[in-house]
Amino acid sequence: MLLQHADVELLFQFKNVGAAVKIASWNVNSVRARLQNILEWLSYSEIDVLLMQEIKCIEEQFPKLEFESLGYQVAINGQKSYNGVAILSKLPMSEIVIGLPNYMEDEQSRYVEANIRGIVVSSIYLPNGNPINSEKFDYKIAWMEKLKEHSKRLLDREVAVVLGGDFNVVPDDDDVHDPLAWQNDALCQLETRKKYRELINLGFSDAFRVFNDTPGRFTFWDYQGGAWPKDHGVRIDHFLLSPHALDICYGCSIDTSPRGKSKASDHTPILVEIDHN
DNA sequence: ATGGCACGCATTGCGTGA
Numbered sequence: 600m601l602l603q604h605a606d607v608e609l610l611f612q613f614k615n616v617g618a619a620v621k622i623a624s625w626n627v628n629s630v631r632a633r634l635q636n637i638l639e640w641l642s643y644s645e646i647d648v649l650l651m652q653e654i655k656c657i658e659e660q661f662p663k664l665e666f667e668s669l670g671y672q673v674a675i676n677g678q679k680s681y682n683g684v685a686i687l688s689k690l691p692m693s694e695i696v697i698g699l700p701n702y703m704e705d706e707q708s709r710y711v712e713a714n715i716r717g718i719v720v721s722s723i724y725l726p727n728g729n730p731i732n733s734e735k736f737d738y739k740i741a742w743m744e745k746l747k748e749h750s751k752r753l754l755d756r757e758v759a760v761v762l763g764g765d766f767n768v769v770p771d772d773d774d775v776h777d778p779l780a781w782q783n784d785a786l787c788q789l790e791t792r793k794k795y796r797e798l799i800n801l802g803f804s805d806a807f808r809v810f811n812d813t814p815g816r817f818t819f820w821d822y823q824g825g826a827w828p829k830d831h832g833v834r835i836d837h838f839l840l841s842p843h844a845l846d847i848c849y850g851c852s853i854d855t856s857p858r859g860k861s862k863a864s865d866h867t868p869i870l871v872e873i874d875h876n
Numbered sequence: 877a878t879g880g881c882a883c884g885c886a887t888t889g890c891g892t893g894a
Contacts, residue, residue, distance in 0.1 A: 628893085629883055653893090655884065680884050681892070727894060767894075786894065821894065822881035833894075865882080865894080 619849050619872035620690065622648040622720065624763035624836055625857075626819075626866035630654040630685070633864055634662055640857050640868070641669060647689045648715060650722035650763045652866075654683035661685065678708035684722040684764070690715050701752075702745040709742070718844065718873065719753055723764030728785030736785050739767070743794040747801065753841070754802050760841035761873065762803065765866065767835055768795045770805065773814035774834035786835060803839040806851035806871050818853055819866045827858055838871045847874035 623646045627633040630651060641649070649671070654661065657677040666673055671687040674695045686692065696712035698705060712721040723746065728739030753760045769786045772778040781787045799805065807816070817832025826832065840848055849872040858867040 632883065653883090727892090729894065781894090784894070819894070824880055826881095835894080862882095 619874060620647045620716070620718075621645055621870060621872050622650070622761060622763065622838075623854075623868045623870045624650040624652070624722065624765075624838065625868040626652040626724070626765040626836060626864060628653050628655070628864040628866065630661060630683075631656055633862070634665060636857060636860055636862060636864065638665065638669075639860070640854075644854065644868075644870075646687075646870075648720060649687040649868075650720070651685045651687070652683075652722060652724035652765045654685050655680060656683060674711055674713050676708045676711040681707070682724055683708045684711045684724050686711055686713050686720065686722050688713065688715055688720075699745050699749050701748050702742070705742070705745075710746075716875070718759040718761060719756070720761045721763065723762060723766065725764065725766045725768065727767045728788075728791065731783060731785050731788060736788075739785060740790060740794055743791075743798065747794070747798045750798060750803070750839075751801050757843065758841070759844035759847065759873070760803075761844050761871065762839040763837070763869070763871070765835060766795065766837050768792065768837070769833050769835055770795060770808075770837075774817075776815065776817070776831045776833070781833070786833060799839065802842055804842075804845050806838040806840050806845070806848060807834070807853070807869065809840075809845065809848070810851050816853060818869055820858060822865050827863075836866055836869045838869060840871070844873065848872065849874065 658675045674686040676697045677683045692713040694714040699710045709724040726739040728736040769775045818836035820827040820832040851871045
């Protein structure tokens with residue numbers, strides 16, 4: 600039997616009743632340059648909340664109307680030309696936090712947080728930190744320390760906390776196609792990994808590794824050198840879940856399909872599904 | 877053979893990214 604349009608709508612509604620909230624994180628590498636890719640992906644991926652990084656624009660330039668017409672509320676921490684993060688949510692957002700509250704002197708826009716149905720959700724764009732032995736690397740480590748401090752305060756609330764974003768951290772050599780080629784990169788430094796583990800050890804779980812122990816699963820492939828067709832990638836986009844969030848988490852996956860499209864971002868989305876109530 | 881790609885911003889070049 601052929602499904603009529605109305606039947607499809609009905610099935611769609613049933614699927615969402617009492618089901619999971621689907622949260623995705625995607626470094627889009629410019630929201631304006633990537634608008635068509637993002638809209639296309641949203642049209643079939645049933646995303647309730649999208650955390651974006653590297654929107655590369657100020658709030659006034661953000662294509663709000665295009666997302667609002669799809670039913671999303673928008674929270675933005677913008678910046679001219681570089682960085683910038685946002686949260687799109689089909690569920691109501693409250694208690695929006697722009698920037699790390701303990702790092703108001705930070706000149707770069709890398710953090711936005713909202714309360715969504717009692718869950719604290721953050722969109723994070725952690726500094727890259729290259730080259731090593733530079734002030735950029737020092738800034739990365741300092742930023743991670745500030746994130747750690749704030750995350751500890753979030754954990755103290757004993758609610759579900761979902762930290763999602765581009766952490767610019769390769770947690771383990773299993774998370775990079777060629778550890779030797781990347782050994783001098785800021786993303787793979789021991790100091791970077793230690794600081795990341797300090798954050799994790801406050802009580803967070805790397806959601807992807809809770810559900811999948813396959814080595815060589817990536818979220819970023821450089822534009823250069825045919826990295827995507829050769830699968831020369833790194834896993835640097837993560838969801839870190841507090842214990843209360845992990846308790847209600849159904850799964851975590853990487854959707855590689857957007858990376859193969861034309862005009863693609865160099866990152867692809869990572870997703871978690873969290874129980875409604 | 878040690879660069880190769882793509883973005884924004886300002887202009888065909890530069891800074892940035894990972």
